[in-house]
Amino acid sequence: MAGLPEVGPWAKEKLDALARYLDFYTKVLKNQPWRTVYLDGYAGGGRAIVRAGERAASDKPGLFDHEMPIDVEVRELIDGSPRVALGIANPFDRYVLIDPNPDRAAELEALKREFAGSRTINVLQTTAAGGIDWVTAQPISRRTHRGVAFLDPFGAKLDWASIQKLADTGLFEVVVNFALGMAIQRMLPNSGEVPTNWAATLDSYFGSRAWFEEVYRRREGGLFAASGFEKRPDYLERLLELYRARLRSAFGHVSTPRLIRNTRGAPLYYILWAGPNKKGLEGANYILTMGERLSQR
Numbered sequence: 450m451a452g453l454p455e456v457g458p459w460a461k462e463k464l465d466a467l468a469r470y471l472d473f474y475t476k477v478l479k480n481q482p483w484r485t486v487y488l489d490g491y492a493g494g495g496r497a498i499v500r501a502g503e504r505a506a507s508d509k510p511g512l513f514d515h516e517m518p519i520d521v522e523v524r525e526l527i528d529g530s531p532r533v534a535l536g537i538a539n540p541f542d543r544y545v546l547i548d549p550n551p552d553r554a555a556e557l558e559a560l561k562r563e564f565a566g567s568r569t570i571n572v573l574q575t576t577a578a579g580g581i582d583w584v585t586a587q588p589i590s591r592r593t594h595r596g597v598a599f600l601d602p603f604g605a606k607l608d609w610a611s612i613q614k615l616a617d618t619g620l621f622e623v624v625v626n627f628a629l630g631m632a633i634q635r636m637l638p639n640s641g642e643v644p645t646n647w648a649a650t651l652d653s654y655f656g657s658r659a660w661f662e663e664v665y666r667r668r669e670g671g672l673f674a675a676s677g678f679e680k681r682p683d684y685l686e687r688l689l690e691l692y693r694a695r696l697r698s699a700f701g702h703v704s705t706p707r708l709i710r711n712t713r714g715a716p717l718y719y720i721l722w723a724g725p726n727k728k729g730l731e732g733a734n735y736i737l738t739m740g741e742r743l744s745q746r
Contacts, residue, residue: 473736492548621724664688703722704737705737
């Protein structure tokens, strides 16, 4: 398992939701005339290692070897999003797997050979934006095709322009990792003095500077109050609703968000679905709330 990416246990929850939705989607379209496309914008290599346990509390070595803390971490090998998508009962007609890393792209090429004869796969060694440009330039249209794009970036490396391109086709649905707790929140200092490079990343992510007004307000106070900005108390909720509103405007429908937490219960990110079809919305809302309903029993 050396060389495989490591992910937290919460990744399984996200991938389970993806598998359920892709299964739902392809069953609905099974007897329809459209050609189906699955696009994975941040595919990775096809498998990952999940830490299923905790390391010993202390990392400090003892005086003698036998006092070294025991590593009780348990590791589990899981299928990443490419294998999840390739493994559904009713496969897509075409799979487009995108990753800029040459090692990951080589793993995807091996995956392509593994499924040769049973799946049609394109591997693109490029960025998500470059891959989406390639796909949307192909001879596809709403008259002949339908598709799902899974957009699961590391951090905030997802340009709104790419999402808009998918929406403009009229045929794609998207399942998006909205990295509010893992990335976006960390780029928002309390002072409102956002570094230029962070601000540019957020502008690209949200598609405008609208995020700033949702996060910050002018400080209130008298003549001698400190100048500048302060964070709104509900800025996280406002950012989530801003992004959902943008998705709704682009695609027509957007799901109820599914919050993914880490093992300590801290919020990490939201899974969001957006698409042009109301039946897809109903399926996404059902699937993305399954874990919440099960946990309340």
